[in-house]
Amino acid sequence: MTTSFPAVAAAIKTTLENQGFTKLVGAEVVSIEPGVVVMALDRRPEVLQQAGLFHGGAIAYLIDNATTAAAGTMIDRTTRSVITAEYKINLVAPSTGDRLTCRAEVVKPGRLLTVVEAKVTCRTDGEEKLVAVALATIANLDVKASGAA
Amino acid sequence: MTTSFPAVAAAIKTTLENQGFTKLVGAEVVSIEPGVVVMALDRRPEVLQQAGLFHGGAIAYLIDNATTAAAGTMIDRTTRSVITAEYKINLVAPSTGDRLTCRAEVVKPGRLLTVVEAKVTCRTDGEEKLVAVALATIANLDVKASGAA
Amino acid sequence: MTTSFPAVAAAIKTTLENQGFTKLVGAEVVSIEPGVVVMALDRRPEVLQQAGLFHGGAIAYLIDNATTAAAGTMIDRTTRSVITAEYKINLVAPSTGDRLTCRAEVVKPGRLLTVVEAKVTCRTDGEEKLVAVALATIANLDVKASGAA
Amino acid sequence: MTTSFPAVAAAIKTTLENQGFTKLVGAEVVSIEPGVVVMALDRRPEVLQQAGLFHGGAIAYLIDNATTAAAGTMIDRTTRSVITAEYKINLVAPSTGDRLTCRAEVVKPGRLLTVVEAKVTCRTDGEEKLVAVALATIANLDVKASGAA
Numbered sequence: 001m002t003t004s005f006p007a008v009a010a011a012i013k014t015t016l017e018n019q020g021f022t023k024l025v026g027a028e029v030v031s032i033e034p035g036v037v038v039m040a041l042d043r044r045p046e047v048l049q050q051a052g053l054f055h056g057g058a059i060a061y062l063i064d065n066a067t068t069a070a071a072g073t074m075i076d077r078t079t080r081s082v083i084t085a086e087y088k089i090n091l092v093a094p095s096t097g098d099r100l101t102c103r104a105e106v107v108k109p110g111r112l113l114t115v116v117e118a119k120v121t122c123r124t125d126g127e128e129k130l131v132a133v134a135l136a137t138i139a140n141l142d143v144k145a146s147g148a149a
Numbered sequence: 150m151t152t153s154f155p156a157v158a159a160a161i162k163t164t165l166e167n168q169g170f171t172k173l174v175g176a177e178v179v180s181i182e183p184g185v186v187v188m189a190l191d192r193r194p195e196v197l198q199q200a201g202l203f204h205g206g207a208i209a210y211l212i213d214n215a216t217t218a219a220a221g222t223m224i225d226r227t228t229r230s231v232i233t234a235e236y237k238i239n240l241v242a243p244s245t246g247d248r249l250t251c252r253a254e255v256v257k258p259g260r261l262l263t264v265v266e267a268k269v270t271c272r273t274d275g276e277e278k279l280v281a282v283a284l285a286t287i288a289n290l291d292v293k294a295s296g297a298a
Numbered sequence: 299m300t301t302s303f304p305a306v307a308a309a310i311k312t313t314l315e316n317q318g319f320t321k322l323v324g325a326e327v328v329s330i331e332p333g334v335v336v337m338a339l340d341r342r343p344e345v346l347q348q349a350g351l352f353h354g355g356a357i358a359y360l361i362d363n364a365t366t367a368a369a370g371t372m373i374d375r376t377t378r379s380v381i382t383a384e385y386k387i388n389l390v391a392p393s394t395g396d397r398l399t400c401r402a403e404v405v406k407p408g409r410l411l412t413v414v415e416a417k418v419t420c421r422t423d424g425e426e427k428l429v430a431v432a433l434a435t436i437a438n439l440d441v442k443a444s445g446a447a
Numbered sequence: 448m449t450t451s452f453p454a455v456a457a458a459i460k461t462t463l464e465n466q467g468f469t470k471l472v473g474a475e476v477v478s479i480e481p482g483v484v485v486m487a488l489d490r491r492p493e494v495l496q497q498a499g500l501f502h503g504g505a506i507a508y509l510i511d512n513a514t515t516a517a518a519g520t521m522i523d524r525t526t527r528s529v530i531t532a533e534y535k536i537n538l539v540a541p542s543t544g545d546r547l548t549c550r551a552e553v554v555k556p557g558r559l560l561t562v563v564e565a566k567v568t569c570r571t572d573g574e575e576k577l578v579a580v581a582l583a584t585i586a587n588l589d590v591k592a593s594g595a596a
Contacts, residue, residue, distance in 0.1 A: 018199060019197070019204060023195070025206070044169075047169065048170060049170060050164050055169070056213040056214075057209055057211075058206075061210070065206065084240050086239040088236070088237035090584060091232075092562050107539065108580075115580060133555075133564070135535055135537060135581075239413045256388075256390065261588075282415070286533055317497050317502060318494060319493065319494050320502075322471060343467040344467045344470070346467045347468060348465060353469075355504065355509075355512065356468055358511060362502070362503040363503075366503075382503050386536075388533040
């Protein structure tokens with residue numbers, strides 16, 4: 001990989017922030033390190049469900065993006081790209097707080113598939129409370145290959 | 150259950166449509182039958198990712214809502230409520246079309262847990278193409294019980 | 299693919315039946331059709347857990363093998379092989395009956411990944427009762443490529 | 448909980464070791480601490496697949512048992528019991544070594560559901576190599592309640 005990591009991280013951040021859905025949801029990219037991506041989302045009525053909790057779909061959005069981006073830090077982006085193959089989410093507690101933070105970390109990089117774990121916390125009365133955990137599989141594609149895995 | 154199913158379906162529809170996140174995403178509730186809920190989302194730039202596909206998070210949002218609502222059709226809503234415990238999503242093809250449709254169907258209702266399958270198709274050149282499949286576990290809570298599963 | 303399907307099915311059956319673990323567990327390959335594999339396991343004390351139900355691990359074994367084999371029917375075995383990437387299992391009812399049957403069916407074949415659903419029933423008082431559902435991702439490897447996905 | 452933890456751990460160990468399937472597979476319970484259970488399985492031909500790797504079903508067996516047992520350490524066993532609701536397994540590397548070790552740890556105990564993570568390593572040339580990761584949901588049942596979740 002000839003590109004420096006800061007340049008890679010900046011490219012990933014720009015890609016995420018320019019997604020139409022990221023702008024709609026209003027999420028932010030907190031940090032991008034090799035194998036680890038952190039994203040966050042502040043409470044506002046537009047990202048909640050009927051009981052005033054963060055919507056499960058907003059939590060899933062963070063997990064989807066952060067896990068894929070974490071896998072994306074492990075590849076040579078000049079020849080390969082990443083695509084989400086699948087993920088599983090456990091919602092473990094109600095997210096009653098004011099800010100969600102999703103930390104995705106690569107468990108096992110691979111030639112074809114990268115496995116990534118994620119934990120989502122919700123800042124509640126000043127403390128981070130675990131609200132979701134996830135396990136994702138991200139596929140690495142040759143840039144020249146067409147389409148989906 | 151003393152409430153008629155049309156009244157139950159109307160109550161679920163209202164709940165879903167009044168969620169802040171549902172209004173933000175712009176999804177619609179297509180139909181609610183016992184054990185089966187269909188939701189849909191039309192293409193617009195705000196629900197896409199960088200390559201012009203529907204965002205995985207938007208697909209997850211549909212699955213989260215439709216599977217939970219499908220489980221919700223199986224309970225006596227005067228004494229119980231439903232909460233998403235977990236789900237797994239496989240993204241199986243790029244969603245290049247103009248409208249996503251998610252059909253969630255209860256596989257096995259249970260006293261504590263209901264298991265629900267979902268399939269998401271994307272209308273592409275007039276044909277429905279499968280783009281995601283999911284398997285979800287929904288918990289049934291006593292209405293008087295406090296908080297999360 | 300120049301090999302006839304009956305020859306492919308026979309090769310897959312032989313591979314499954316000669317696995318050390320298959321012989322230990324005592325499972326049988328019921329049928330192999332394009333995209334669909336059925337395996338079964340009869341009740342005996344050695345495959346049960348403490349309450350006299352079929353052990354979840356025995357159910358998982360059937361799902362692991364049947365889903366991978368189903369994906370294996372979709373590839374050209376002269377140049378490619380299949381390897382299980384991941385699966386998710388829901389155990390939906392106690393398996394109190396006398397015979398487990400797992401039916402795995404390909405939902406979406408792909409170049410790199412094949413997605414497979416499985417349903418496991420348990421013959422109970424002469425009727426097939428659903429006891430587990432699963433969703434699996436199987437990776438296709440080039441035969442010449444080394445090792446894991 | 449009036450029972451001392453060593454007595455609880457001993458009861459769980461006895462239950463696991465007396466399962467017909469545990470005896471058939473030949474697994475051992477390495478340790479049981481509050482929220483953490485470790486199980487292991489030594490290589491022998493009867494637990495392998497066709498390529499000489501530990502069979503995915505044997506790995507799933509360890510995960511099924513260890514995650515459920517880990518959840519079982521968190522409940523009052525005089526009034527409640529645990530049952531596996533679902534789990535997801537990622538097989539991340541081939542298990543070519545001589546001994547599998549599965550460590551299951553509770554991520555979030557709950558009133559109805561306990562979420563447990565597991566990691567499986569394979570001792571290979573004297574080093575522990577990660578071969579699988581899993582995420583499980585275990586249901587807590589009232590002892591007097593009948594049957595499955």
